[in-house]
Amino acid sequence: MVNRVVIAGGGQSALQVGISLRRRGFEGSIAMYSDEPALPYQRPPLSKSYLAAAAADAAALAFRAPEFYEKLGIEVHLSVPVTAIDRAGRRVELGTGETVGYDALVLATGARPQRLGLPGEELEQVHVLRSAADAERLRRRLRPRTRLVVVGGGYLGLEAAAAARQQGAEVTLLEALPRVMSRVTGTRVATFLTDLHRSKGVEIRTEAVAVRIDAVAEGGVLVVLADGDEISCDEVLVAVGVVPNVGLAEGCGLPVDNGIVVDEHGQTEDPAIFASGDCTNHPNPVLGQRMRLESVHNAVEQAKAVAATIVGESQPYAQVPWFYSDQYDVKLQTVGLFQGADRVVLRGAPAEGHFAVLYLVGDRVVAVDAINSPREFVLGRKLLAEAPDGAVPLIEWPEADGDAAGAAQMIMPA
């Protein structure tokens, strides 16, 4: 019988575990320990609207007001991280030195920014972007004509580049690989976004590898590239992915492999310990593979599975992943994983800024990128969710309709 739930972490997944436990009628204690100073808040806007805003309001990012936690009986301890786990004694040690017992422990520890490990990365002009404090620090330094170098052309780097342009900053984006977003989308969407950013004045340099950051007089820095080129700027944002926070799990001997290893219920090999969100390596029963995801959808749905299991019910986490990004006035919505696709179907009108790419493995659709085309995203989410293995024969996929220029549907190599 579980009476005491302890949650290590204070992000979206941690919060959702608490909410879902109460929704399922859990009446025991729920105590959340967060290393952050603020109640759980939304991270996605940090690289988007928050960073682009003239006057940012950190309080507006909070998911819930303080009264909510009281009402639901969720204890939140801010700036008090869990520092160690005693599995045999079912206790956790806190940053304060105290220990607390648990019947069920949820590790919702999230991820931290990957560092490059370059000389000069510790300079105060070099930023990362994960927490509200990171975002506020960067936002305050973005002024018209601030010269910003963004290292990394993934979701975060591109979103931040867009927000910085909206602040009037001059932005150079460095991508080490031949194109941006290689981990998360195919060449069509990457090309569209590259063109979009260039049209907005961002200088995108691919196959550009930073090797050193030097401080220079007048407060600026010099980003030195592998080819010897040097870029003079005021601020640098390192946005090269995240590392899952697995230290607590590792420290108590739980299996870790690019994330805390859990099953489809979010359970680790210790039946009293669960993990949820960005920090997990979990199986996706629909897609038949293990994965680690960084997304709102994953944070929320995995938390629901964990809460169900804790109260003795079962709601395995088995869903086709989805993601979104906002850059300038472009909304990118993605469902499914595009990797492994050998052909694509292009629908709509890229030249007009709205289109969708269906990704095919053989003759079946496995993923959809929708650019300013919510209907294509909605269709994709519905159809892929209903398919037992998350793939739908192209022949069963509805035609594009209406103003999506249904005529422009072309099959081509991926």
Add this chain to the structure above:
Amino acid sequence: MPKITYIDHSDQRYELEVPNGKTIMEGAVENAVPGVDGDCGGQCSCATCHVYIDSRYAHLLPEKTTVEKEMLELAVEVTDDSRLGCRLTVDESYDGMVVHTPESQF
């Protein structure tokens, strides 16, 4: 502060004061009204803030944008009264409004 009454699928009523500038979605989730999730935090990306607003209040609401219309297709049991709560920002004119929440978002 505008008073808004949320009624969940089991007819439980929640009479709440929702500050101007908050959305109908935020008013529900911040007060733990069942039936509204608001997973994406109001980015119009997830369709988990589906609510029903009686047509007698329709004149107070903004027109549905294309994005809202298309995202609503993800919701279950959509009717003419269906809206996404994150698209509706509360002001004084919303005082007295009644919002029904669905049994579940999916």
